[in-house]
Amino acid sequence: MEKKIQNGEEEEELKGPSSSGDGSICGYDSLHRLLKDNLKPHHFQEVSRLLTGLHCGKALETIDLPESVSTVSVKHGFDLQAFRFHADKELLREPRVVRVGLIQNSIPLPTTAHFSDQKKAIFKKLEPIIDAAGASGVNILCLQEAWMMPFAFCTREKRWCEFAEPVDGETTKFLQSFALKYNMVIISPILERDINHGEVIWNTAVVIGNHGNIIGKHRKNHIPRVGDFNESTYYMEGNTGHPVFETAFGKIAINICYGRHHPLNWLAFGLNGAEIVFNPSATVGELSEPMWTIEARNAAIANSYFVASINRVGTEIFPNPFTSGDGKPAHPDFGHFYGSSHVSAPDASCTPSLSRNRDGLLVTDMDLNLCRQLKDKWGFRMTSRYDLYAETLAHYVKPDFEPQLISDPLLRKKSL
C-alpha cells in the first residue's frame, strides 16, 4: 500500500483505487491506456489533443522496433514503447534526428541483501534492457536517479553512503562497455563519492560518450527537504553550474529530480544551449504525481527544448522503520515510485507515459531542428527581457530587499 505523505485529516480518503499496492490505476498501468480503453475513439482523439497536444497536427507516430527487442521486453517483463517527433523540413539545414532511450526500473533484491549483491543484481537486471536500447539503435540513453542503489535517503541512516562511488567507479565502468559496443551516449545518475575533496558525497550524473569515454559530470543543483526526501542529510547543492554537454548526437543537459521544481534551473540549461534536458528522478505517489507531467511539459514549452523524464518504479522496503515528520508511526517504506517516464516536446506535445508499475524502456526519435523552429515561432527567448530579471534577482538577493508593493491607500487609512 502506498504511504501517504500529504497532511490533514482527509488523508484516509486518499486510499482510492490507486493504492492497491501494485501501482495500477483501476487495473490499468497508465493513464493513457485507461483513457484509450474506456473512451470512444473520437472522444479519445479529442481528449488527447487537449491533454497531450497534437504534434505536427496529428497524434504522435509510433516507431516499429526490431522484433528481437519486443521479444526481450516480453521475456523480461518490461514495458516497451516507441514514438517519433518530427520537425518541419528546412531549406538550409538537414534534419537532425536523434534516438533517445529512457530506462525506468525497480530494485531486484530486498534492501536487506548484502550491498554488493544488491548492486550486482541491479546491473544484471538492467543488462537486457540496455541491450534492448542498443539493439533499437538508441543514440542517447539515460537511466534513473541513483540507479545503482535503493533510494535509501528516507532512512537517514548513513550506512547507505557505502553505495557511493567515484565518477570513474565500477558503475561507470559497467556502462562504458555498453556505450562503446552500441556507439551510444549514456547518462548515468549515481551517488558520487568525491575522493579528492575529503570523501564528500554528491548526487551526480556521469555523461559517458559514445566511444566509452567520460565526457563529464553534473551535480544536482537543488536538494529537497520535503516528506521523506531527506537528501540534504546526505549531500549538498551541486557545484558544477549548468553544464551543457556537446555529444556526437546533440547538446544535452541533466536536471536531476527535485531540480524540476525550479524554473530557473531549467532556464539556465536552456541559456547554455541545451536541446534535450534529461530529468532522472525518484518520486512517489500522492506527493508529486499531479505535478509530474505539468513541470516537464512547461519546461519544454518555456525553453524550446525536449525534456526526457524518468522515474523509478515500485515500493522499496527498508530494514529499520523510520518516521516521516508527520507525527505518524514509523514505517519501513518510502511509498510507491510511479514510473511514468515520458518525453515532452517544445511544441507542447508529449508521449504517453511508461507503466506506473513495471520496468520500462521508452524509445523516442526527435528531430532537434524542432527546438530552433519553436524559438523562431514563439520568440520566447527574444521577448524574455532578461536584463530586467537580472536586475530583479540582483536586488532580491540583498538582505534589505523590499518587494514592489502598491498598497490601497484606503486600506492604510483604515489600519491607522
Place this chain on the structure above:
Amino acid sequence: MEKKIQNGEEEEELKGPSSSGDGSICGYDSLHRLLKDNLKPHHFQEVSRLLTGLHCGKALETIDLPESVSTVSVKHGFDLQAFRFHADKELLREPRVVRVGLIQNSIPLPTTAHFSDQKKAIFKKLEPIIDAAGASGVNILCLQEAWMMPFAFCTREKRWCEFAEPVDGETTKFLQSFALKYNMVIISPILERDINHGEVIWNTAVVIGNHGNIIGKHRKNHIPRVGDFNESTYYMEGNTGHPVFETAFGKIAINICYGRHHPLNWLAFGLNGAEIVFNPSATVGELSEPMWTIEARNAAIANSYFVASINRVGTEIFPNPFTSGDGKPAHPDFGHFYGSSHVSAPDASCTPSLSRNRDGLLVTDMDLNLCRQLKDKWGFRMTSRYDLYAETLAHYVKPDFEPQLISDPLLRKKSL
C-alpha cells in the same frame, strides 16, 4: 470554423471534431464534462486525481451560490461554476478565505458596428454577469484581457487604437460603481492611452479598490510576435515592473496574456509577495490550447500562489481580410477564443475549466494561508539559490556571453 495557425502540410488534419465552429469538443463544452459523462465513476475519479490533482486528499468541493444568481446565469446563458480550496487549520493564524470571480465573454456586436456602440454593448452584456459576481459575494473580480473591445490586433489596422482609454476613462468609471456597490476589488484589463506621455498605447490592467478607488495599474511586460498576435504593432513592453497590489482581500498581481509563457515573469510577481496572480488572456484554439492549463498550473506550483486564468470566448470576424504570415490567403477572423477559464492552486490541484464556447462566471473560494503552507512544505523558495541565477543572468545579458559548454574531446578530434 477555426483558423489554423500551425505550420506544415499536416495542417488540414487539424479539422477534427473541435473545429465545428461552435467551439465544442464532440458536443461537450469542456474537457471535464466530456470525461465525466463518458467514464465510469471510479475511472473518472482516478483520472481526475492524475489530471487535476486531489485537494486536501479529495475532489474539489463545489459551492452553492444564491438561487437568484443561478437564475440570472440561465436567463443570460452564461456558464456558472463555483469551487472551494481549503487550507490546513493553523494555530497562530486565522483562515484568510477570499472569494474570487473570473468573467469570460464573447463580443456582442459585429466589429462593423460603430465603435461607441460596440463598447456600450459589451458594458451592457457584462452588467448582469458582474451583478451575479457581486450577488455571489465575490471579493476580487477579474475581467478578460482588453475586455472593452474586440481583439483587433490581428488586423494591424491602427484605427482600432480609438478604443484606447486613459486609466481613469469611461471603462474604469463604469466599473468603479460596481466596486463600490459590492465592496469588490475589480481588475480591469484595458487598452490604455497614456495622454501624459504623448498618447502612447499600452496593454494595461487597472486595479480598482473595493471603495471604488483606483489603486494602480500594471502594464503587460511581454509582447507576442506569433501567429496573428501582432500586438507589438500596437504597444510596447510595459514599464511598470512587477507590482503586487495590497488590497483589502489579499496581495494580488496581474500577468497579462503572453506573459504566462515567461517563467521569470511569474517568478518576479512571486518575489514581490503575490498570493493570487491573475492571467487575463485572449488566445486561440490550436495555437495554445494544450499549453493553457500546463503553464498556469506550473506557475502556481513553482511560486506557491494561486493562479486565476481567463480567456475570451468565440470567433471575432473583422471587416477587412488580413494575412497571417503563413503564406495562406487573407481571411477575416483570428480563430476561436476557447474560454476555459480556471483557477490553479499551489498544491497542484485546479478547478475544472469554464465552457470553451459560452460566456461564464467562475467563483472560487481560496484560503490564502495555503500559499505559505505550501512554501513550508516544499521549500521551493528556500532551495532556489537565487544568488546563483542572479549571476547567471547578469552574465548572460552581456553581448560577449559564452555558454557553459563541455564538448566531448573525441568529437572535437573527429571534427578537426
